[in-house]
Amino acid sequence: MENRITTMRRTEASVLSTNKVIRNTYMLLSLTLAFSALTAGLSVAMGLPHPGLILTLVGYFGLLFLTTKFRNSGLGIVFVFALTGFMGFTLGPIISAYLSLPNGGSIVMQAMAGTAAIFLGLSAYAVTTRKDFSFMGGFLMVGILVAFLAGLGAVFFSIPALSLTVSAAFVLLMSGLILYETSNIIHGGETNYVMATVTLFVSIFNLFTSLLHLLGFASND
Known part of the structure; x- marks a missing residue:
């Protein structure tokens, strides 16, 4: 009887923690998305140029490193907002480029709607079914690394077909990452909400872009 009570208490504590x-x-994801949207909007309104690939990568990985290092302290929150704000800043010039097209506004809105639908749908599925998607971890890690390197190759060697292939691959990979990370949180594999927020934010960001x-390609732009 005592063992049963202890087990029940542990289970209850685990559920409460999850x-x-x-x-x-x-909550943090909502705030960072709003902050990123604000910095992207300011970047668009001010007509700021894109900082370039090298500065973007240095800024992203540098802030990601600091966020990871301080994930268990208050500074982790500060660096989460710094990271997501920086990503919003780099997104602004990209959005501006699409908005300058004849049907650019429609393309941007469709991308936003598609991103929201995919994220909400996959998150709801993972939460309601409580399926364990931990088996996807290795595949996603390798797939994202390969797609990232292929994306760099497409930029440096100016290969439009490869760039489109990478974008299609990222849609699938980021969808899988949303399922994986949400499942990871539900089943106690991820107990740090700062890192969980970063993973989901990056998934949403890459899915949208x-x-x-x-x-844009489908609209011949």
């Missing part, structure tokens, strides 16, 4: 991580993750690229 629910807290989920709640904190989605990839859809933007594909929709």
Whole structure:
């Protein structure tokens, strides 16, 4: 009887801890998305140029490193906003380029709607079914690394067909990452809401930019 009570208490504590991580993750994710949208909007309004690939990569990986290092302290929150704000800043010039097209506004709105639908749908599926998608971890890690390197190759060697292939691959990979990370939180594999937020934010960001690229190509722009 005593063992049963102890087990029940441990299970209850685990459920409460998981629910807290989920709640904190989605709260922080909402705030970072809003902040990123603000910095992207300011970048568009001010007509700022894109900082370039090298500065973008240095800024992204540098802030990601600092966020990871301080993930268990208050500074982790600061660096999360610095990272997502920087990503919004780099997104602004890309959005401006699409908005300058004849049907650019429609392309941007479709990409936003598609991103929201995919994220909400996959998140709801993972939460309601509570399926374990941990088996996808290795595949996603390798796939994202290969797609990232292929994307760099497409930029340096100016290969449009490869760039489109990478965008299509990222749509699938980021969808898988959303399922994986949400499942990871539910089943206690991810207990740090700062890192969970970063993973989901990066998934949403890459999903949006990839859809933007594909929709722009489909519209012959």
